[in-house]
Amino acid sequence: MSNTSQSNHERRTNGRQLSALTLAALGVVFGDIGTSPLYALRECFRGTHAMATTPQNIFGIVSLIFWALLLVISIKYLIFVLRADNRGEGGILALMTLLTHDKKGSPRIHAIIVTLGLFGAALIYGDGIITPAISVLSAVEGLTVATDIFQPWVVPVSIAILTMMFFFQQRGTASIGSIFGPIILLWFLVIGTIGITSIIKAPEILAAISPHYAVDFFMVNQWKGFAILGLVFLVLTGGEALYADMGHFGKLPIRISWFFLVLPALLLNYFGQGAYLLQNPDDVENLFYKLLPSWALYPMVVLATMATVIASQAIISGSFSLARQAVQLGFLPRLAVLHTSDEKIGQVYVPTVNWLLFIGTISLILIFRESGNLASAYGVAVSTDMIITTILTALLSYRVWKLKPALVITTASLFLAIDLAFFSSISAKLFAGGWITIAIASAIFFVMKTWQHGREILRKNFEAQALDLHLFVNDLKERKPPRVSGVAVFLTGNDSGTPRTLLHNFKHNKIIHEHTVLLSVKTEEIPYVRHDERIEYQPIGAGMYRIRLKYGFSEDPNIPEALQQIENDEIRFEPMRTTYFLGRETLLISGRSKMAKWRKRLFAFLSHNAFDATGFFRLPPNRVIELGLQVEL
Structure with a gap:
């Protein structure tokens, strides 16, 4: 194959890959x-804060x-914001780790960044x-338009x-992911x-492009x-998914999906709804469906329901990834x-x-019963999350990207002013339902901070x-205890001292394995x-070795698989000759730490309810020994 034809083939392949990714992004991101x-423009003209449907208000x-x-x-x-990628990964936690990766600087600033990042992550669960x-x-309320x-x-x-949707999460999106993009593509075209x-x-509505109507x-x-x-x-909710995914x-x-399809389709529909209101100012209820001819109503309800299920799937899948x-x-x-997929590591299910x-x-749904009532609770979490994203991106621009302070301040001030206006x-x-998402986010935030502080x-x-x-090693050399064949792997979070599980095993059994490995697993901030x-x-000596396994925060640790990659003449990790020793901690809340007793509990x-380490690290259950340890908190 000539260089020219090979280059053309690569371009066609890259073009197909880009098209496939762009179509897939439609189904998940947007x-x-x-x-x-379905509800955003309608809510501006109904409910507690309804505006009169005058031409001036519609244009504005x-x-x-x-x-x-x-x-x-x-x-x-x-x-x-899309420039702030942590080796290709986005989202509030990825942004936080970009800022905390360098341990230099004030510990107080570091703590503030972590707090903002964790609260932003907690807000996503509220959303x-x-x-x-x-x-x-x-979507389902569209059924009431005709009767x-x-x-x-x-x-x-x-x-x-929703019950069916959550029930089928365990099957993953791999099998139906191929139809997500085409359905959302059809949705935006329609x-x-x-x-x-x-x-x-009513083409005069296009004049609303001028900002003087807003002013x-x-x-x-x-x-x-x-x-x-x-x-x-409400028209912006879901915007944070652009970065998270x-x-x-x-x-x-x-970017291609947004600028060439999503943005034009959204603007055309919002302007179309405005045009309808100019002609029918008293017909606000279920405004979106009023744009349709009567024959298209029920097919559109079906399409809208499918689109909203896919939209819900996106935020649920994002919650799984965030939890991991x-x-x-x-x-x-x-x-x-x-x-849930053998091919895509990002597709996970967290029961x-x-x-x-x-x-x-x-x-x-049982509390609010109508989408209009839920709109009062919607947006609080997302707007707060957008403020946090703006602040962290500005800090990243100054501290990591080393942009000029004047440029950072000017840009951040503009976006922060917009974010704060929406938030205010x-x-x-808050008192009309918005407190619910803030309460949920606050509870999750305190759980995360309690776990971090306790550990x-x-x-x-x-x-x-x-x-x-x-x-300990010198003591082994002097006492020369009995050795048993095989490899003993002691998991430890301490990179310097002797694991307590090793001391307990040696104290009670009076023996040590031919090869003893002190294994620590570390998550890098990438x-x-x-x-x-x-x-x-x-x-280390005396038949002992220290091994450190490093994983990224978007990876799942698999200890046996990693150990199999070690190739040397000193030690081999044969599955039936390798035993893993874990500590089973019993926490005593009577310790002297300053943590409040309710947080200790x-x-x-x-x-106590954490997933067991055997399954988490993919250890073979029949090769694991757990040793009980009492720990004061």
Whole structure:
């Protein structure tokens, strides 16, 4: 094959890969923000803060929607925030680890960054509970457009759909992932098309592109106009997914999808809804479905329901990935993580997270019962998360990217002013339901901080009480205890001292294995560790070795698999000659640490219910010995 034809073949292959990734990104990344037209503009003209459907208000709100999508999503997220990738991985925890990777600087600043990152991650779980509820409810409510006979069935049907969706999570998205993209592609093509048909009837709505309509809206309506920002913000919910899912698809497919399809389709639909209101100012209820001809209503309800299920799937899958990252970084106890695809490492299922989200989502539907009522609770978590993202990105620009302070301050001030304006308006929702997501996020945040703090206390206690390893090795050389054949692997979190499990085993059994390995597993603050950097091997003497395994926060540790990669003449990890020793800790909350007693009890509860280390590290159960240890907290 000539160089020219080979180059053309590579370009075609790369082009096909890019097209496939772009289509897949549609189904995962843009489902949430793509289904916002179902309720976002409607809510501005109904409910507690409803605006009168005058031409001036319609032009003003449509203008606000246009500039919100342009400034917050197109410029802030797609151009600036997507640059903050941790070796290709995105999301609030990846952003946090970029800032904390370098341990230099003030410990107080480091602690503040970690706190902001953890609270931002906790907020995503609040969003993960409310997004499926409001999305599916708003789609099913389309059944009531033609007749009220379906009204009593909206809640039961929504619960049935969500129950099936959560139940089938354990099967993963691999088998149905191929249809996600085409369905969302069809969704965007359809909503763009019906938007155009409506705009043709009232093309004057296109003048709302001018920002002076948004300015006039505030000048005329003042504080009431400012309050409506909280409802305009509904068009942005799901925007944080652009950054969180960057690691799955890359920047280019996300940007191509947004600028060439998603943004045009959303704008056409929002402008189409505005055009409809200009002609029918009193017909606000189920505004999205009013753009359709009567024959298309029920097919559109089906398509909208499928789109909202996919949107919900995206935030649920993101919650699974976030939980895995939090566990690996030491902010949550070990959780069972099941891989649902043999080909894609990012497709995981976390049962504990799945059923907690299910309980929370169904509870919200039973409490609020209508998507309009849920809109009052929506947006608080996302707006807070966007503020945190802006702050952390600004710190990254200054501390890591070394951009000029004047540029950082100017850019951050602009985006922070927009974020704070939305947040200030949305804060009025706190007592109308917004407190729910903040309460959920706060509870998750305190769980993560308690686990992190408790593990730090235990680590310091172990280090203070650990026997110096050189003393132990010298003692072995002098006493020459009986040796048994095989390899003993003692898991330890202490890189310097002698593991307590090794001391207990030696004390009670009076023997030591022919080869004794002190194994520690460390999670690096990067998503993936190269295979040639995975293992650190160090002979200690007296038949003992220290091995360190390194993993990224988006990887799952597999100890037997990693040990099989070690090739030398001193030691071989044959499966039936290798025994793993683990410590089974019993926590005593009567210790002298300054942690509050209620937090000690919470930590003990989390520790007791953590997924067992045998399964977490992929150890063969029939080759594991657990030794009981009492530990004071």
